[in-house]
Amino acid sequence: MGLFFNAILISVLALSLAFVSSSKSTDSLTTGSSLSSEDVLISKPHGNFTAGFFSVGENAYCFSIWFTELYDHGNYTIVWMANRDRPVNGKNSRLSLLKSGSLVLTDAGQFTVWTSSTQSRSSLQLQLHENGNLMLSNIEGGNLWQSFNSPTNTLLPGQSLTQNSVIFQKPDKLFFWILQGPQTAGISWPDPWKHSWDNGRYPYNNSKVATLDSWGRFQSSDQFDIITVDYGPGIQRRLTMDFDGNVRVYSLDMASRNWKVTWQSTLQPCKVHGICGENSLCTYAHETGRKCTCAPGYKIKSQKDWAYGCEPDFQLPCNDSNASGFLLLQNVEFYGYDIGFFSNSTLDNCQNLCLNYCSCKGFEFKFDKDKGYYNCYPKASLFNGHRSSGFDFPIYLRLPQSTITSFDQKSLQETNLKCTVDVASLDRAYQKKCQHGWVKSSLWCTLVVGTFEIICFFTYLFKTQRGSSARVQGYTQVATGFRKFTFAELKKASRNFSTEIGRGGGGIVYKGVLTDNQVAAIKCLNEANQGEAEFLAELSTIGKLNHMNLIEIWGYCVEGKHRLLVYEYMEHGSLAKNLHSDRLDWKKRYDIALGTAKGLAYLHEECLEWVLHCDVKPQNILLDSNYQPKVADFGLSKLLNRGGTDESTFSRIRGTKGYIAPEWVFNLPITSKVDVYSYGIVVLELLTGRSPVGGHSMEENTSVMEPRRLVTWVKEKTHEANGRASPAAIAKIVDPAINAEFDMARVELLVQVALQCVEEDKDARPTMNQVVDMLLHQESDEY
Incomplete structure (x- = not known):
């Protein structure tokens, strides 16, 4: 009887499931x-x-x-x-x-x-x-x-983005991302001040289609082309425009069951268009993240959303130019939204020009190194404000005279948002309809049975889930705006790689002339010694960074086993080639120390990804026609995740003997302080003319501890019994090639900074941002 009842019950359940x-x-x-x-x-x-x-x-x-x-x-x-x-x-x-x-x-x-x-x-x-x-x-x-x-904010593999799509907008036949802010609209990406060709775009484009494929490649018909760092089949991906305005490709890591960023349009969080709204400044540090601050004289508009920016906390009469003046803010830029561009201007002319416009909020006064004069940029709107030690020119902010007199630079404080949850009521009147009891019962029955079906389905799916995907294949382009060269083109440009201008562990660099007559540096990466890994690291890292003290990459070549990078050519070569000549006077050496610090600080602090160089040395600091430094060769760089830790482990020691921090030798956690240590050794070499390796070392013995002998020698020479340095003692360590023509105050500062950077304890070393602040503070005091 029991078996018969069970059979009837199973039959009824099967019929119920079939009916539902x-x-x-x-x-x-x-x-x-x-x-x-x-x-x-x-x-x-x-x-x-x-x-x-x-x-x-x-x-x-x-x-x-x-x-x-x-x-x-x-x-x-x-x-x-x-x-x-x-x-x-x-x-x-x-x-x-x-x-x-x-x-x-x-x-x-x-x-x-x-x-x-x-x-x-x-x-x-x-x-x-x-x-x-x-x-x-x-x-x-x-x-x-x-x-x-x-599409709304996400593009899935196989999904085409057309001119009628609203996730991104494509005016003028090109692929753009548009900011639609509360007060201001404009092109968010790519850089609107560049021509189409400079952004690597092809304007003669009628199809207006872009697609993310299943392998991790995103292509647009205007020749915008990126590949994720995990390029290959079998990975679930999505391209999403996030709430902060940055566009990222996410790949699913099945091991951790989390989405990992494998490409993003903007590495610098403060360079996202309009991120802090109008009349505000954005600052970023990897310890605290991105912060927004109202410009002096302005107050926040909305305590719940920085997109609304700030508004004036003053009234400025339009017809009285004497009522307003200009407050100078160092290392601040508001890019875009200029009233006009006025070349070869004086500071007085630029000030008067701004005062004559009622709408002028301030102006930027920048020196054009190529043309040798200053340009004036009066601002109709203070938008895209960014404070960074990498900006060499200030902003002159137009304010009432009373505000300028009472303003204290140190009093500029961040305003914290009050993100309370508000429930917005919809203005709709709902008319209640009567419902039959049997309808509710049927719905509940359907829901229960449907839930049971779903549970059974996913249980079956979990048990039969298939795992592995095909092996991830080779590397190609992973960043935007690059020109892709053929090996034959670069071979011809370098005259069969005949003029060698440098070499290192990553490969050999040759001089070349491209088809547009631009002189370039062509780096051939070694096929052995992790050549492909170095190529991927350099291309994905350098290519998306933009700083005046970082080398600029123009293009690449991936062809068979060949891995080549095309850089801007630096007229004076490396610091190593110039250090022991008479070409570097004291001012050039100080500028090299400051510019190198700015480049490294940018890598450590101002990029969304934390970039370690891992091989800071004179050979990797290149000098342009004005002897301004640019940090090069990121082949040993390492991107670290900011997920709550500053530490990472490396499979092998990276860097060059003589510049390697103690952490590498003693297998301690690796942080950005390894670059700080290497920078300190480079500064000591700049000061003394003595190298921690090779023929210019302090002793003939070139052991691993040789840089410590250089450090000890500097300390002994510059410190007397009372522990203080004297001018005479300082002069003993300065490179004789300078011929005693140097600034004693700056030498003392560089000695102090260098010795702090080469402390054995990494926690006792400053950050590169702190180094820049110390060096800039000296400059502002002199100014």
Whole structure:
């Protein structure tokens, strides 16, 4: 009897499941049917994606598509929303496929908040595919509408971005990202002040299509082309415009079940267009992150959103030029939004020019090194404000005279936002309709049985999940705006690699002349000794960094086993070649120390990724026609994740003997302080003319401890019994090639900074930002 009863029960359950499946499908929606807030569509056959009403607040829902699995600490990853700006009520809201052929999303059954605007007389089916595309098609297989044609903030592999898409905008036949801020709109990326060709774009473009493929390559028809650092098959990816305005490609790490950034358009957080709004300054440090500050004389507009920026806390009469003056802010730039450009100007002319415009908020006064004069940039709007030690020129801020007199540079404070949660009420009157009890019971029964089916489905999926993907294949371009050369082109440009201008562990550098008559440095990376890894590191790191004290990369070549980089050519070669000549006077040496510090500080502090050089030495500091330094050769660089730690482990010692920090030798955690140590040794070499390695060393014995002998010698020569340095003692260590023509105060400062940088204890060393501040402080005192 019991067995018979069990058989009957199983039969009834099977019939129930069959009835529910036929009456309420979990993988498709047909003409005349609808989905409620409790229903979902599951992609077939593996269920990678789910579509349904996603909760975005208390009784507020958006019809969305998301990854079915929970990633990033148990959170769902949404890839599309139909009504992200108009959430609907959780009760009686439905997505309906009408007989007219249109998909309609209604709020509480009364207000239409979204529609597909499609029409068809034939039977239709709405189905979610395994690639994340929600597609409405007819029985003949024709496609009437698909979510891939209307992206919100995410692009999935295989999804084409066209001129009608709204995630990015493509004016003037080029691929742009547009800022639509509360007060200001403009081109966010790429750099709007550059020509199309300078940004690596092809303006003769009629197709206007861009696509992210399954291997991790994103290509646009205007020749914008990037490849993620994990390029290869079998990895789930998405390209997303994040809330901060930066665009990133995320790859799914199945081991940690987290999304990892494998490409992003902007490495510098403060260079994201309009990130702090108008009349504000952005600063960034890897310890504290990005911070926004109102410019002097301005106050924050909204305590809840920095996008609104700041507003004047003063009134400035337009017809009284004597009522206003200019406050000088060092190392501050507001790029863009100029009233005009006035070349070969004096400071007085620039000030008067700004005073004559009622709309002028201030001006920048920059020196053009190529032309040898200053240019004036009066500002109609103070937008994209950024404070950085890498900016050599100040901003002159127009303010009332009373504000300038009372302002203290040190009193500039960050304003913290008050991010309270507000629930916005929708101005809609809902009319309650009576509901039958049997309808509720049926819905609950359907929900329970449907949940049981989903649990069974995912249990089966988990047990049968297939793992491995194909091996990740070679490296190609991973950054934007580069020219791709053929090996034959570079061989011809270098005259069969005949003129060698440098060499190191990573490869040999040759001089070449490109087809546009530009002189270039062509670096051939070694095929052995991790040549491909060094190529990937240099291309993905240097190519996306932009600083006047970092070498600029123009292009690359990947062809068979050949890995080549094309750099700007530096007329005076490396610091190592010039250090023991009579070409470097005291001023040039100080400028080299300061410029090198700025370049390293930029790498350590101002990039979203924390970049370690790992091989700071005179051979990797190049000098341009004015003997200004540029840090080069990032072949040994390492990108560190900022996820709560400053430390990382390395598989092998990196760097050059004589400049290697003690952490490498004693297998201690590696941080940015290894570069600080190497920089300190370079500064001592600049001061003394004595190298920690080779023929210019203090002793003939060239052991690992030789740099410590240089440090000890400097300490002994510069410190008397009372522990203080005297001018006579300082003079004993200065390189005789300077011929006693040096600034004693600056020499003392450099000695102090260098000795702090080469402390055995890494925690006793300053950061490169602190080094820059100390050197700039000396300059401002003299000024």
